[in-house]
Amino acid sequence: MNDQIVLHYEIPSDDFTRAGEASSNVKKKLKKMGFDPEIVRRVAITMYEGEINMIIHANGGYIDVIITLDKIEIIFNDSGPGIENIELAMSAGFSTAPDNIRSLGFGAGMGLPNMKNYSDEINVESKIGKGTKVYAKILVTKRID
Amino acid sequence: MTVEELIESKKFSVINKASNTNKEISKPYTCDLLSIAMGKMPERAAWVTVMGNINTLAVSALADASCIILAEGCALDEVAKMKAKEQDITVLSYDGPIFEGALIIYNMLVANE
Secondary structure, X not given: OOOOEEEEXXXXXXXXXXXXXXXXXXXXXXXXXXXXXXXXXXXXXXXXXXXXXXXXXXXXXXXXXEEOOOEEEEEXXXXXXXXXXXXXXXXXXXXXXXXXXXXXXXXXXXXXXXXXXXXXXXXXXXXOOOEEEEEEEEEOOOEOX | OEHHHHHHOOOOEEXXXXXXXXXXXXXXXXXXXXXXXXXXXXXXXXXXXXXXXXXHHHHHHHOOOOEEEEXXXXXXXXXXHHHHHHHOOOEEXXXXXXXXXXXXXXXXXXXXX
16 A cells, blocks of 8 residues: 555535445445454544535535555535534534434434544534534554455 | 344345345344434444435445344335445335334344354
């Protein structure tokens, strides 16, 4: 494997039929590269939650995934409405998802908390009316070759 | 117990059968809220839910469930059915409640121990 692999994904707005495609793609690639299944699962969960958040709240956006031998970094960028209270948004059970989204099974208020639980480091920057940037890092502790 | 053995028990109807049904089932898991399922579902779970949409399939694939069982006779919508084929996910259906569906799987796992 080269020193670093960078993947870029455009996430469409409001398209639930394609939700999870980017995350599935990364999952497949990491599996093929021989990363430990538990690491792959953590990346997939973290990325899916971010992807879904973008679709629900932010009219889409883009995700960059940087893969190296010792860590996987996921950077989520959107130009959505921004998060008013990041601390509150990070707490389990808090959700601003509308009813139509809840009827799809989302809106449990576990998106950002799941991202936090499954990554080793997370940083959320948000400006009201400008958008949100989330950085998540998953350390690669084990590798299967 | 494998997904194939679960299918062979004929306790559940088959909506979509994946090409690989040799996947082991670790335990039954029940939840209808996708983000909770995503965060808490154990690997290789048999996921019993009433939520039969396209996002259920995505969560199942990303969280490494072995199969999905739609309880209360819930069905996959057409888009989701196509997606299940495409993504090669086994989806079964059960006419009874979620708890009973999960209990059947639990009892089969215990009997197999």
